[in-house]
Amino acid sequence: MPPKKAPQKAPKKAAKKAPKHHDKKHEGKDLRRAYEHLGRLQVLDLSVPATVGTQIGTLTRLAQQSINAGEHKSAADLLRAGEHLAFGSLASVSKATKLGEELETAINAEYEHLMDKAAEHWERHGDERPDGVEELYDTMLEAASDAYGRSAYRRALEFARGAEALSHVHKGEPMRLQDGGATKRKKLKG
Numbered sequence: 001m002p003p004k005k006a007p008q009k010a011p012k013k014a015a016k017k018a019p020k021h022h023d024k025k026h027e028g029k030d031l032r033r034a035y036e037h038l039g040r041l042q043v044l045d046l047s048v049p050a051t052v053g054t055q056i057g058t059l060t061r062l063a064q065q066s067i068n069a070g071e072h073k074s075a076a077d078l079l080r081a082g083e084h085l086a087f088g089s090l091a092s093v094s095k096a097t098k099l100g101e102e103l104e105t106a107i108n109a110e111y112e113h114l115m116d117k118a119a120e121h122w123e124r125h126g127d128e129r130p131d132g133v134e135e136l137y138d139t140m141l142e143a144a145s146d147a148y149g150r151s152a153y154r155r156a157l158e159f160a161r162g163a164e165a166l167s168h169v170h171k172g173e174p175m176r177l178q179d180g181g182a183t184k185r186k187k188l189k190g
Contacts, residue, residue: 030072034063037079044086052089055136056082062130066169077168078133084162085140091155093147107153114160115144121167128170137166 041060045053059082066075099107122137144159 030076031067033076034067034072034079037076037083038063041079041082041086044083044090048086048089052085055085055139058132059085059136062132062169065130071171074130074169074171077165081136081140081162081165081169084158084165085136088140088143088147088155088158088162091147091152091158093150093152093155095151096153099153107157111144111148111153111156111160114157114164115141118160118164118167121164125167125170130169130171133166133169137163140166 038060041056045056048056059078063075063078063082066072066078118137118141140159140163144156144163147153147156147159
């Protein structure tokens, strides 16, 4: 008699695709991520063109505002986008050469995946973004598309990753001072 097979587990794909909500337990991790991204940006700032340095300065200022408002995840995502912007600006603008078919297929799939995720997350958050984020998001999408069209894949992937990072950024509830401490503003009913 053949041995019994173990029952197969149910696939987890549906759970992986379910919308994830960021909770308070990740705040320390997000703050640490922001700190690490900022350190890398400080090193990269010495190498990037002046216009990119200005854009990174905007992202850094917005990240500081997010931290002050208690939005650590948005701060980390803003600085992650800055990092990808820096690397994208430093990557070669010339066409990739000697790519195998398997690698080119993987690059194309990743690029499409990043662009789809960026669009999906951008839609989800609507117009709830700090000033300046939409302009940088559009700039990164355009740069990614331009680089991809010229087969400058490293550059395209960095800009697409940056746009995807920005698509996660949204405004939290505004903070205000009350009795000497910061508290979240409550929405009025009616």
